[in-house]
Amino acid sequence: MKLSKSGMGTIRINNLDEMYPIQDMLLQSGQIVQYEAGIFAYGNVPMLVKRNVEQVIREELDRAGLIEVQLPTLQPEKIWQASDRWQKYIDDGVMFTIMTDKGNYCMAPTAEEAVVEFAREKLKSYKHLPVNFYQIGEKYRHEIRTRGYMLRGKSFLMMDAYSFDEDFEGLEENYRITREAYLEISKRLHLNAIPVVADNGDMGGKKSEEFMVISPIGEDTILYDEKTGIGLNTEILDRPDYKEYLKAEYNIDDISNLKEKKTIEIGHIFQLGTRYSETMNATFTAKDGTNKPYVMGCYGIGVSRVMAAIYENSRLTDKDGNIVGISLPANIAPYTVQIIPKVENEAKMKDAMNFYEKMEGHAILDDRNKVMIGEKIKDAKVYGTPFVAILGDKVEEGKVELEETLTGEKQVLSIDEAVEFLNKQREK
Numbered sequence: 316m317k318l319s320k321s322g323m324g325t326i327r328i329n330n331l332d333e334m335y336p337i338q339d340m341l342l343q344s345g346q347i348v349q350y351e352a353g354i355f356a357y358g359n360v361p362m363l364v365k366r367n368v369e370q371v372i373r374e375e376l377d378r379a380g381l382i383e384v385q386l387p388t389l390q391p392e393k394i395w396q397a398s399d400r401w402q403k404y405i406d407d408g409v410m411f412t413i414m415t416d417k418g419n420y421c422m423a424p425t426a427e428e429a430v431v432e433f434a435r436e437k438l439k440s441y442k443h444l445p446v447n448f449y450q451i452g453e454k455y456r457h458e459i460r461t462r463g464y465m466l467r468g469k470s471f472l473m474m475d476a477y478s479f480d481e482d483f484e485g486l487e488e489n490y491r492i493t494r495e496a497y498l499e500i501s502k503r504l505h506l507n508a509i510p511v512v513a514d515n516g517d518m519g520g521k522k523s524e525e526f527m528v529i530s531p532i533g534e535d536t537i538l539y540d541e542k543t544g545i546g547l548n549t550e551i552l553d554r555p556d557y558k559e560y561l562k563a564e565y566n567i568d569d570i571s572n573l574k575e576k577k578t579i580e581i582g583h584i585f586q587l588g589t590r591y592s593e594t595m596n597a598t599f600t601a602k603d604g605t606n607k608p609y610v611m612g613c614y615g616i617g618v619s620r621v622m623a624a625i626y627e628n629s630r631l632t633d634k635d636g637n638i639v640g641i642s643l644p645a646n647i648a649p650y651t652v653q654i655i656p657k658v659e660n661e662a663k664m665k666d667a668m669n670f671y672e673k674m675e676g677h678a679i680l681d682d683r684n685k686v687m688i689g690e691k692i693k694d695a696k697v698y699g700t701p702f703v704a705i706l707g708d709k710v711e712e713g714k715v716e717l718e719e720t721l722t723g724e725k726q727v728l729s730i731d732e733a734v735e736f737l738n739k740q741r742e743k
Contacts, residue, residue, distance in 0.1 A: 365618060390429055463534070504621060524583070592609040651701060656681075
């Protein structure tokens, strides 16, 4: 990307939000645009970060054997009536609805009903099971308390998956496979999410786990033991039978060593059982010739929440602890390096163009005129690029001064050496 073509000018950041400073920085720098609370447009860099996050999710789910599909965002009232959830979602004020003389519809807040309708047309026999379908797409919820910019919006990107099995033993296996994929996803995204015991809430079913990222900006509180890895959402303690539930479903009988941590929830997995298949009369022909309801699981990852967590975890600070920018992980950053040449120097611009082209789409070129190099370096750290390359008077022709934004470490390399080094960083 060439900054002269991006519509971005010199960046001025003032009085960052104390709770969500990095997302506020994205807003003030024009990288995201807020239409109203909970509704955002994404500029080039965050849009590509989102795409890279999606790619990691897809790769790990595909590797685990899940099958990607696309379900409708616009859903008819009748399938929600079949599950007995239409009126509840209306009463709770969660759902955006569209009422017409041709029928009533909703903008999907979730997709259990839609996937059951999808499955009943395809999974007619035990021979077609097990299956785990997933999709990545927009969801819509009328959040009364929008909070934390991308953390809780009215329109948000979500990965949601749904497994179909013959029996509960199959569900347990699908649940285990998907859980392991979640752990790999969080590892690759540098979030190291903790799976914790959670309440199924309105989703129903047998058991569930949330994937939590420890963060001072989190709105959830968990109890967690770093030594054993045992964790649970404090909401579980509101259950009258929480002790019996923890013992029966998770084999946890002592929580005295667990400590409170503030966290961001980025994912949730559920063992639904037959709640939706029975309610919607969705069955398959079993081995004995009888019709049986699917045994289902569902699995969600908030892609927008993941982005928010990654950005807030990628803050750059100066020696006094003041936030000065963003340094995204190299395997997630869409641009590995921001190239800053002395534009008025023809030789430096030639080297810069050579470097830019060799990076094959993984670089930002700051080719803006009448902007001082100092200002360009300052701006570069707001875009989140892990490295900045300076081509100024102090660097000889054919070489660049490469700085890692997170550590401040600098090295002078030839253009070819820099390209090779940066390409390796993206693979980590």
